[in-house]
Amino acid sequence: MSGRGRLPSGQPTIADVARHAGVAVSTVSYVLSGKRAISELTRNRVLASVRLLGYHPNAGARALASRRANVIALVLPLRSGIQVPVVMQFATAVVTAARRHDHDVLLLTSDEGPQGLHRIAAGALVDGVLVMDVELHDVRVPLLRELGRPSVLIGLPADTAGLTCVDLDFHRAGQVCVDHLAGLGHRRIALLGAPAAVYDRGTGFAHRTRAGVVEAAARHGVEAVTLPCEENAAQVHSRVVELFARQPELSGLVVQNEAAVGPVQAALAALGRRVPDDVSVVAVCPDQFAEHASPRLTSVPVPAEEIGRQAVSLLMRKVHDEPTPQVTLLEPRLTVRDSTAAATGAPAAYDGRAAAR
């Protein structure tokens, strides 16, 4: 009967909808996109047909004709020293946010490297790119600059000219941790950071946190030691031992390595140092971790959710050719839980209930 039937897959096409509703193909398109005024009557008829036939526009055809794939790429790191749960939170936040902008997410891993990015962008498979785990001197940065496709970085490279970046203000985060410990009267503190490899390859957040810690310590006249820290229990243990060897009076610890949080607590326990009675611990880690530890950890959470949302939102602005700020830094906030208390000599009320001394 009709010129074109349904697809072999059984999916109806826009032509089927148009025929069913008794209108032109273009009218259906305009109803669906809202790019031209359509009368209430026609719109309803079309929408009814769409629902009845179970029509879903063909993504390829749409992308071809409109030059918009409605897909963004998310480049995730998968190498050592990355904080898996945080990455996962990012990913889900990004997917959720993207869906709210009617986009899907294509998953790339860093190890495809620059040519992966190039392939995706050149093939018009995606409208924009979101890159995580950016290094200070990342090889992908120049590529992104010249790629001619919208991109947003999660993390800060050394030179942000011509880019759009979002991140937690890790410098402030380091400061905030030290401020908290110093405020409780701790005079000798330490930072147990990311694995050495992470510093070595110039990952921004690790360096920035360390700088924040050092700076705030100096400001408060507090002695601070900083050490990288691997993720296995034995290594963590020896790091902690090393720390107390260097500085026996250590009473405040900042831990920026979610995988090390548990082992650190175990190591302290093994050394007979109670938390928070003898040592106060502040972690930079996802809230979930801090909540599940025992005692519950005072922490500066990494707002993966929020960063992911912001990143998508910025990327969408770029896709639509709207201006965006070059750098967006989120303010860290510290949540006090049960792992920090006033330094020895001052009254401690560390579990929320007033402890009758």
Next chain:
Amino acid sequence: MSGRGRLPSGQPTIADVARHAGVAVSTVSYVLSGKRAISELTRNRVLASVRLLGYHPNAGARALASRRANVIALVLPLRSGIQVPVVMQFATAVVTAARRHDHDVLLLTSDEGPQGLHRIAAGALVDGVLVMDVELHDVRVPLLRELGRPSVLIGLPADTAGLTCVDLDFHRAGQVCVDHLAGLGHRRIALLGAPAAVYDRGTGFAHRTRAGVVEAAARHGVEAVTLPCEENAAQVHSRVVELFARQPELSGLVVQNEAAVGPVQAALAALGRRVPDDVSVVAVCPDQFAEHASPRLTSVPVPAEEIGRQAVSLLMRKVHDEPTPQVTLLEPRLTVRDSTAAATGAPAAYDGRAAAR
């Protein structure tokens, strides 16, 4: 000069390549796809032009014309009780494997639910779907059956008719753990499993492991207790206490909850039970975890890498209309490390060196 120039994006089209190489558009297409014989001479000329112009086929156009998107969807869970690092390993394995088949991966989260699947499949955005974290009576299973698009499940639903599923043989995994403990002479053992919520919603792997443990214990005439286990340190501690209250002579522990592994060790230490001297521990968890624990854990690793590869490979077969087995179960293998030793009374040589008693 020419009918069509480059795209506004600056990307050359197949027409540009054809013109540059002095051949027809279709010839370029055939060179690139290899679907028809092309002379050595022509092929080389075309390939040279492709490289010179930096040509990348437009994904949308290709998908439209060929009815192949060269993209697969990966549906990841993001709810409580999932084992984040394992999921991440799956994801990266899937991406890597997909790339080897010249496909990209679209990331979906479970919380978009069935209609997410429907949208993706109906819009022809993807050629096939990979679903993780399948429940015994998963709502998505009927949908997948009728979707008319290739799909592969990672995990086993109750009824696998008409599906393609891959998973570790968790039933065997449970058995293997018990076999190992029983072989070392342990007569009273326990399984600390996934969080209760995971059992409640009928997640296959948890039930299957438990069944395997129970069955093997019965076969060996060993007493076995099984308990679900949450992921926070305090809860784990009380579970462990509960276990020893029920069964003071407990000397073998199977732990299937990577987040609980650390806390379990801490709890045992706190109770004064040494591993492996007093209690042997076997974990079902990623190798990385087992290696990083202290003592290093005897474990049955979840071969995320391998499962991911298999899943992609099966999906590709389905995409190409080749037959696939309904269920593929991977054989578990147990790696002996430092957390298991012969039961008290038998000579222990738990760290590999003969321990002169």
Next chain:
DNA sequence: ACGGTTTGTCGAAGCGCTTCGCCAGCGTCC
């Protein structure tokens, strides 16, 4: 009542690619 808008709809021209059918040239086989 008449030009001038505005509003709502249509038709058609692509978007860049794949694929089918066709054909020119050339070696092969009785």
Next chain:
DNA sequence: GGACGCTGGCGAAGCGCTTCGACAAACCGT
């Protein structure tokens, strides 16, 4: 030496959608 089959290449017809220009019809002010 003519029918035949290969090989290698060409041209054109779509794939399903968006978008542009055109154009009736309805509405406006005067």
